[in-house]
Amino acid sequence: MKLGEFSLLLNVEPKWVLNAAAALGGSLRYTLPAAKRLAITRALNAALGVPIPRAHELAGQILARYKADGLPVLIVGEGKTGGLGDAVDTTVDVYRILAAVYTGLSRLRTTHAYRRRGRPGTARRDPVRAAAEYGLDLTLLSANLGRTTVERLRQLDAMTNFRRRVGRKPLKTVAL
Amino acid sequence: MFEQILAALVAGNVRFVVVGGVAGTVHGSARLTIDIDICYDTAPDSVARLVGILHGWHAYLRGVERGLPFVLDARALRITPVMTLTTDMGDIDILDIIAGVGAYPDAVAASEVVTIGAIEFRVLTLPALVASKRAAGRPRDTEHLIELEALLAMRRTQARGKRG
Numbered sequence: 001m002k003l004g005e006f007s008l009l010l011n012v013e014p015k016w017v018l019n020a021a022a023a024l025g026g027s028l029r030y031t032l033p034a035a036k037r038l039a040i041t042r043a044l045n046a047a048l049g050v051p052i053p054r055a056h057e058l059a060g061q062i063l064a065r066y067k068a069d070g071l072p073v074l075i076v077g078e079g080k081t082g083g084l085g086d087a088v089d090t091t092v093d094v095y096r097i098l099a100a101v102y103t104g105l106s107r108l109r110t111t112h113a114y115r116r117r118g119r120p121g122t123a124r125r126d127p128v129r130a131a132a133e134y135g136l137d138l139t140l141l142s143a144n145l146g147r148t149t150v151e152r153l154r155q156l157d158a159m160t161n162f163r164r165r166v167g168r169k170p171l172k173t174v175a176l
Numbered sequence: 177m178f179e180q181i182l183a184a185l186v187a188g189n190v191r192f193v194v195v196g197g198v199a200g201t202v203h204g205s206a207r208l209t210i211d212i213d214i215c216y217d218t219a220p221d222s223v224a225r226l227v228g229i230l231h232g233w234h235a236y237l238r239g240v241e242r243g244l245p246f247v248l249d250a251r252a253l254r255i256t257p258v259m260t261l262t263t264d265m266g267d268i269d270i271l272d273i274i275a276g277v278g279a280y281p282d283a284v285a286a287s288e289v290v291t292i293g294a295i296e297f298r299v300l301t302l303p304a305l306v307a308s309k310r311a312a313g314r315p316r317d318t319e320h321l322i323e324l325e326a327l328l329a330m331r332r333t334q335a336r337g338k339r340g
Contacts, residue, residue, distance in 0.1 A: 011255065070245075096252070099245040102237055103256050109239035110260040111269060131326035134319070140206035141327055145334065149202050150292050156201045157178050159208050160266070164177075 006030040009104040010039055023052035032105065037063060039101050040092065048090060062092055070095040177266045178212050179292060184265070186295045190226045191217035193283040193298045194290075195274055195308065200320065202290055203302040204327050207320060211238075211260075211267035215274050215283040215300075223250045226270070233263035276311025277304055302328050 007014045009032070020038060021028040028034055040059035044050045050058065062073045072091040132138055144152055178198055185192060194202070197209025216226055227249055237246055238260045253259070259270045273279045277286050277300065286304035289296055300308065306328060309321040 011257070095245045096247050099247040099252065100255060102240055102244045102246060103252070103259055106237035106240050106260045107258050111258070127322070127325035127329040131322050134322050136319070136323055136326065137206070138326065138330075141204060141323070141330060144204040144206055145327070145330060147204075149290055152201050152204065153178060153198075153292060156198070156209065160177055160210055163208065163210060164266075 001030040001032075003030065005108055006035060008108050009035040009101050010042065011100065011104055012042070016042075020052055020056075024056055025053070032101075035101050035104075036098055039097050040094065043092065043097055048088070062094060066094045179295075181212055181265050181268065182292070182297055183295045184229060185214070185226070186297055188225050188229045189222070190229065191219070191222045191280070192226075193280065193287045193300055195271070195277075195283065195300045195305070196269065197320075199300045199305050200324060202299045203305065203324070204331070205320070205323055207323065211269055213269040213271060215271045215277075215280055217280045218254070218272050220250060223253055227253070230261065230263065230268075230270075233265050235261040235263045235268070238262040238267055274300070274308050276308040302331065 003014045003017060006028075007017050010017065017028065017038070020041070028038070037056065037059045040062055041052060041055040044055035044058055045052055048055075058075060062075065065073050072093045072095075074089060074091050076089045128138065131141075147155070182194070192214040194212065195215050196211075196213030197205070197207060198212045200207060201209065216222065230248055235248055236242065237244070248259075253270070253272070257272055261268050261270065274283055277283055283300060283304075284298060286307075287298040287300050290299045302324065306321065306324045309317045309324060
């Protein structure tokens, strides 16, 4: 996993990850367990004002105590209330924080892709010629433009359903 | 599948704009897409209805193992810009912002109304779709972008032909 992917799991800017790594005195390993721990670290830091190193230490303890039953974990005497200066007891909704990390993981595995490096090309070409040169079948586009929106959408539906059916059924071996 | 999803969202009074591959199909793209992408209104009433519908379809995260922590409620949507879900009705990606276009109000401004039978919904216009693909800048979108730009040029030529 790279920095960009790791940041996606935490739903933060890469800069935040780099700053957190610096606060923790070294480089982070960009792994799923590290993301879970850092997600809890971030929540403690944001909600209670606990400094990152202490929040990271607490996050490790919270994950060790979390029993995967969805119940929040209680931490005692950490952080400060608004202006009172008193430490507070807090329950941490670990399940929800982990759910957010897994939502990022789902996005990473299904739709995420790196941005193209460098500046986009500025040369203006005829888009139709460019598509033909790329190898796209323009007759398909012309045919689609001759169809109504309903026809186009139903055609897509039919193709998608076919693809799903084919994907679901195990292939049969036919004896010849 | 897509028609059923759209009909259910419209019937459920969810405010959304269709973006991504299905929007491309509406405009004439020949690419096969297996999921529907929508940009949704983040107003609490609409989000609550969207969440209710997704629960009814047993929505779960796509591409990850079953049984992992997953929360689908208004709070989860508020902190998550994109959710990639698999449901009983098919795969659906829900977004609160679109690259190159903006959030739901911007998406509405850059959309047009499409009617299919009794259902009426909004779809990102072809120029806005091209802008979003350009802004995303992902190599995997290259082919789709080339196709959409060609479609845009062909439609403009077609429109000029009709006027002339």
